[in-house]
Amino acid sequence: MVFVTKPHSENFSYARTSNNVSKLFSGIPLVDLTKPDSKQLIVKACEEYGFFKIINHGVPMDFITRLESEAIKFFSMPLSEKEKAGPPNPLGYGNKHIGKNGDVGGVEYLLLTTNTESNSQRFLSVFGNNPEEFCSALNDYISAVKKMACEILELMAEGLKIQPRNVLSKLLMDEQSDSYFRLNHYPLCPELQGLSSASARNVIGFGEHTDPQIISVLRSNNTSGLQISLGDGSWISVPPDQNSFFINVGDSLQVLTNGRFQSVRHRVLANGLKSRVSMIYFGGPPLSEKIAPLQSVMNGEEESLYEEFTWFEYKKSACSSRLADNRLGHFERIAAS
Ligand SMILES: C=C1C[C@]23C[C@@]1(O)CC[C@H]2[C@@]12CC[C@H](O)[C@@](C)(C(=O)O1)[C@H]2[C@@H]3C(=O)O
Ligand SMILES: O=C(O)CCC(=O)C(=O)O
Ligand SMILES: [Fe+2]
Numbered sequence: 330m331v332f333v334t335k336p337h338s339e340n341f342s343y344a345r346t347s348n349n350v351s352k353l354f355s356g357i358p359l360v361d362l363t364k365p366d367s368k369q370l371i372v373k374a375c376e377e378y379g380f381f382k383i384i385n386h387g388v389p390m391d392f393i394t395r396l397e398s399e400a401i402k403f404f405s406m407p408l409s410e411k412e413k414a415g416p417p418n419p420l421g422y423g424n425k426h427i428g429k430n431g432d433v434g435g436v437e438y439l440l441l442t443t444n445t446e447s448n449s450q451r452f453l454s455v456f457g458n459n460p461e462e463f464c465s466a467l468n469d470y471i472s473a474v475k476k477m478a479c480e481i482l483e484l485m486a487e488g489l490k491i492q493p494r495n496v497l498s499k500l501l502m503d504e505q506s507d508s509y510f511r512l513n514h515y516p517l518c519p520e521l522q523g524l525s526s527a528s529a530r531n532v533i534g535f536g537e538h539t540d541p542q543i544i545s546v547l548r549s550n551n552t553s554g555l556q557i558s559l560g561d562g563s564w565i566s567v568p569p570d571q572n573s574f575f576i577n578v579g580d581s582l583q584v585l586t587n588g589r590f591q592s593v594r595h596r597v598l599a600n601g602l603k604s605r606v607s608m609i610y611f612g613g614p615p616l617s618e619k620i621a622p623l624q625s626v627m628n629g630e631e632e633s634l635y636e637e638f639t640w641f642e643y644k645k646s647a648c649s650s651r652l653a654d655n656r657l658g659h660f661e662r663i664a665a666s
Pocket of ligand 1: 419427428429430432440509511538539540541542611647648649650651652
């Protein structure tokens with residue numbers, strides 16, 4: 330069991346803003362993709378929290394329920410069967426160990442690329458009788474969620490008044506885009522039942538971190554556990570909603586916007602009453618892509634806050650870091666005084 334040491338705070342707190350002035354947290358930002366004000370709301374949410382919830386997303390419910398039931402089938406298999414898809418390198422099946430640098434949590438997972446060809450080669454022998462059903466559910470889900478992620482990135486570009494509209498989405502649309510897909514299962518944590526409620530609240534499922542990519546699209550079943558950090562030491566519990574998606578700004582988008590958008594620090598706490606299944610699409614650029622502030626977001630003499638790097642360099646550095654590390658720290662420019 331892994332405990333966190335920081336105090337747990339209630340859902341009322343002060344949020345960081347782009348000019349570092351705290352303001353009272355007033356709830357998870359909600360964006361209705363069918364409404365004309367969505368682009369302004371997206372920009373505001375990315376500046377204040379790097380996180381928001383999407384409703385009226387256009388992803389067919391059938392795609393979601395099919396993949397969720399395939400995921401449940403996979404995680405219900407005997408450990409020895411699941412382990413045939415492991416150990417993760419980083420792709421594959423993993424259990425409690427996250428990455429290769431000693432991070433642990435109460436999660437088991439399947440980490441895949443979004444390139445379905447290579448997934449079917451590597452893992453699908455594990456899906457025994459019916460790999461086709463898993464593959465087809467995965468393909469349908471990934472295509473629909475990628476399309477939504479691109480729509481959101483285009484609304485961001487419009488909201489930021491930068492051209493062309495596909496300046497961000499083209500990175501995910503590129504054939505060489507280095508995007509991941511992850512199925513996480515947090516089994517019910519029976520140890521929690523004997524604990525006081527204060528300790529029970531702090532058993533870790535997936536430790537705190539930011540996502541290194543551009544954008545992450547998260548969907549879970551109706552089990553709580555996800556929390557976001559407001560950057561002042563407080564954590565906000567995100568009420569689960571199986572019919573919606575949650576969007577994380579990743580480190581690369583923070584750099585592309587020269588810090589105007591903030592990548593969100595988040596974590597998952599274990600649950601003593603119900604197991605959690607989540608599916609996350611991590612939209613990343615091609616490995617050779619230079620990650621630097623877009624010229625069109627820079628005002629006048631504004632200088633880049635970051636040293637130049639490619640996605641390959643960032644990913645390599647991320648892989649050798651611990652989950653909770655501030656990975657962008659290595660790439661920040663020291664301001665000349
Ligand atoms: C401890 C680690 C796991 C991780 C690679 C890393 O060294 C640091 C970043 C981690 C993370 C977080 C977001 C995604 O879940 C993930 C796939 C990613 O791209 O970066 C994981 C990595 C992983 O599980 O391999
Ligand atoms: O499982 C979740 O809800 C979030 C997990 C997560 O943040 C990740 O896999 O990067
Ligand atoms: Fe994450």
